[in-house]
Amino acid sequence: MKKNNIQKQRTTNIISLIIVFLMMASAAFIHNGSIFGHQLKKTTIAGISEHGDTTLINTTEICPQITGYGGPVPVEIALVDGKIVYVRPLANAETQNFFKRVTDSGLTESWNGLTAKEASEKEVDAVTGATYSSTALIGNVRAGVAALLGEKVESTATPAVKTKSHDDGSVKASEATEVKAEQKSAAEEKKPTEPVAKETAPRKENHKADTTTINTTEAGSSVMGYNGPVPVEITITDGKITAVEPLENSETPGFFKRVTDSGLLESWNGLTPEEAKEKEVDAVTGATYSSTAIIENVRLGLANYKPAKEKPAKTETAQKPEKEEQTVPAKETAPSVSSPDTTPSAQQVMAEEPETEAGEAPGTALDNGHKEQSANIEFYAVLAVLIAAMSVPLFFKNKKYRTVQQLLNVGVLGFWSGTFLNYTLMLRVMGSGLEMTFTAAAIPLLLLTAAFIYPLFGKKGYYCAWVCPLGSLQELASKCNPHHRLKMSAKTVKALNTFRQILWGCLMLCLWTGLWMSWIDYELFTAFLVEQASIGILIAGGAIIILSIWIPRPYCRFVCPTGTLMKIGESV
Numbered sequence: 001m002k003k004n005n006i007q008k009q010r011t012t013n014i015i016s017l018i019i020v021f022l023m024m025a026s027a028a029f030i031h032n033g034s035i036f037g038h039q040l041k042k043t044t045i046a047g048i049s050e051h052g053d054t055t056l057i058n059t060t061e062i063c064p065q066i067t068g069y070g071g072p073v074p075v076e077i078a079l080v081d082g083k084i085v086y087v088r089p090l091a092n093a094e095t096q097n098f099f100k101r102v103t104d105s106g107l108t109e110s111w112n113g114l115t116a117k118e119a120s121e122k123e124v125d126a127v128t129g130a131t132y133s134s135t136a137l138i139g140n141v142r143a144g145v146a147a148l149l150g151e152k153v154e155s156t157a158t159p160a161v162k163t164k165s166h167d168d169g170s171v172k173a174s175e176a177t178e179v180k181a182e183q184k185s186a187a188e189e190k191k192p193t194e195p196v197a198k199e200t201a202p203r204k205e206n207h208k209a210d211t212t213t214i215n216t217t218e219a220g221s222s223v224m225g226y227n228g229p230v231p232v233e234i235t236i237t238d239g240k241i242t243a244v245e246p247l248e249n250s251e252t253p254g255f256f257k258r259v260t261d262s263g264l265l266e267s268w269n270g271l272t273p274e275e276a277k278e279k280e281v282d283a284v285t286g287a288t289y290s291s292t293a294i295i296e297n298v299r300l301g302l303a304n305y306k307p308a309k310e311k312p313a314k315t316e317t318a319q320k321p322e323k324e325e326q327t328v329p330a331k332e333t334a335p336s337v338s339s340p341d342t343t344p345s346a347q348q349v350m351a352e353e354p355e356t357e358a359g360e361a362p363g364t365a366l367d368n369g370h371k372e373q374s375a376n377i378e379f380y381a382v383l384a385v386l387i388a389a390m391s392v393p394l395f396f397k398n399k400k401y402r403t404v405q406q407l408l409n410v411g412v413l414g415f416w417s418g419t420f421l422n423y424t425l426m427l428r429v430m431g432s433g434l435e436m437t438f439t440a441a442a443i444p445l446l447l448l449t450a451a452f453i454y455p456l457f458g459k460k461g462y463y464c465a466w467v468c469p470l471g472s473l474q475e476l477a478s479k480c481n482p483h484h485r486l487k488m489s490a491k492t493v494k495a496l497n498t499f500r501q502i503l504w505g506c507l508m509l510c511l512w513t514g515l516w517m518s519w520i521d522y523e524l525f526t527a528f529l530v531e532q533a534s535i536g537i538l539i540a541g542g543a544i545i546i547l548s549i550w551i552p553r554p555y556c557r558f559v560c561p562t563g564t565l566m567k568i569g570e571s572v
Contacts, residue, residue, distance in 0.1 A: 006458075012571055013456050020452070020569040027511040028430035036433035048148055053514050055079040055148065060090065063143035068136035070094045075140045076248070077111075078257075079148075084111045084119055085257045087141055090248060094133045096213065100235070100243070101130040102137060116145040212236040214301040217247065222440060223300065225251050225293035228432050232297045234268075239307065241268045241276055244298060250432065251290045258287040259294065268298060273305045283532035288521045289424055292532050379439055382419050385412045386446045389467045390454075403479070406472035414469030414528040421447040421463060422562050423511075423520040455570040464556055464563055470525055470541075471556050477548035486550040496558040504564040523562065524555060 025035055047062045048055065057077040064072050070093035078085050087108045092099070102108075105127045111119045120142060127134040146152065217231040224230075228250040235243040244265045249256070259265070262284045268276040277299065284291035385408045392401065413419040425444060434441040451463040464471050478485075488496075510516040526533050527541030544555045556563055 009571075010456060013569075016571055017452055017456070017569050020565060023508065023565075024426055024430045027508070028427050030512055030514060031427060031431060031517060034431050036430065038433075047144075053081050057144040057148055058090070059140040059144045059147075062147050063140055066136050066139040066143060068092065068094050069098070069132040073133060073136035073140055075108075075137060075144065077141060077144045079116065080257075082115055084114050084116070086260065087111055087137075088246075088248075089137065096211065096235075098130045099133050102127050102134045103243075103245070105130075105134070107134055107137065111141060116148050120145045120149060120151070210238055212305070212307075214305060215247070216297040216301040219300045219304065220293075220297040222435075223293050223296045224428070225249065225290040228428075230290060230293035230297060232265075232294055232301065234298060234301050236273060236305070239272055241271050241273065244268055244294075246294065256287065256290055259284050259291045262287075262291070264291055264294065273302045273307075277302050280531065283529075287518070288526055288529070288532060288534075292529070295532075378417050379443075381412050382417045382443060383446075385409065386419075386443065386450075386467065390446065390450050390462075393466050394459075403476070405466065406476055409467065409469045409472040410476065413467070414473065415530070418526075418529045419443060419447070420469055420525045420528070421451050421467075422523045422525050423565075424523075426562075426565075427520065451566050452569050455566075460570045461566070463566060468556075469528060471553060473545060474548040474553045474555060477545050478552045481549045484550065485552065488551070500558050500560075500564060503559065504561050507561050523560075525562075 029035055047058045047060065049058075050056075055078070057079075058074065059077075060072070060074040064074075066072065073092045073094060074090040076088045076090055078088075087110075089099075089103065089108065107124070107127055110124045111122065114122065124138050124141075126138065212235070214234040214236070215231065216234070217229075220231050221229050230249045230251060231247040233243075233245045233247055234241060235245070244267075246256075246260070246265070264281070264284055267281045268279065271279065281295050281298075283295065389405055389409065392405070425447070429444055429448070434444060447463070447467070450467050454462040507519055510519060522537065524537065524541050524544060527537050530538065533541075547554050
């Protein structure tokens, strides 16, 4: 009889787990249109995909015939609720200094807030000094919205676009020719030249900026935002950071727009790399995971930055042309790095290897070595604490050990590493899948196992009791006052439990409808990320811990949406 009851309970738990899986799978699908990294929600038009209330247009395949100076200039256009929220240039082969004029001019913001129809009809001027690049970008936007509207995409080469002069506002008919000639002249500087004799009269030369670009696609591949890596490109000109630009990523455009609109990307402008490394930058409330990933990518990119030493003055009989720019990959092996696009990156130029001290391998950096070593120590410390929490209590029952384990949970899983199970992690795994490497998959798999697999074998609430750092911190606070607990009536407890269930239902409704999906950034677990958490989250977290002195685990018992989902997974 007892065996039958156990079997019946296990069957019930499995059904409950399937229900939880379907709920989270549907939320992930609504959020970004994919399940375990497989894009399921696609339109029949190549380059256009829909994700809930967001439509993404990638013009790489839509109009490859519309070219700038160096080749195609594809863009990504994001529309939320039918209006354009951003136009982002994708990887291209344009000359960096010229293309920077386009991005700095504000051209890409010209269509923000417009519907596709309004954008297709809007007249936008090209950028003086970067006519070919800007005209191609405008043509790509036109072609992208035309494809969305079901109109015929222009099949000819780059369309004619008016060029706005920064001098008097007039249109210069010969400007494109002048720009082409200027770019050609810049390209020819890369070719070897014959020795030249000393000039008898001084020659006035234009100053050429010493530019370095750092692409964090490889260095930051393990740094995850909400949906995956969030690489950036850092531009350093004359020893100071002039731009931090996000590269192509899988973040939800609605959330990612909060990051770009917040001014976070300008936080490092004007700083030297050393100053930028030391600067504390706050994450963006409502887009914590995306912005934290950008901040960490900047740190990783600058960790490997090493300015090239000044070279001896050139002799007049053996001049070598200087390269227009230097690209410093953020890996020690100095690979050629590009954004994950089909077109070549604007920064795929030959990297000039920096000079090094005697005996030092090119591309190595002491700071980066320390960072990697620190990351390894953190990973194995988290792994050890998780394994202890998931194994020792199964065989060893002791109150003193429980206190030790809780201290480790709070210190290592909480404040040191920010390791915990929440909706963000679950939706990320459901939507994007797990990266099949030990360091990327081990921790999430252990967390999910403790939360959803252990209950199948009779260990209900195991994650909350033995692993969760926030639950552990509340219980430790409660131990400070064991004899003066606030007693609540059964009616009050029942009302609070009902509130918890109603709250969870409303939050899940927000996930399914997309009305307020950013609530997942406000779960109190993020208070452990002290440097990135908002003031409101920190205050709320502190209040819960203080309340825990008189009421055991108040957040776990009466609020926690993640804990509610686990309870549903344990029984219908």
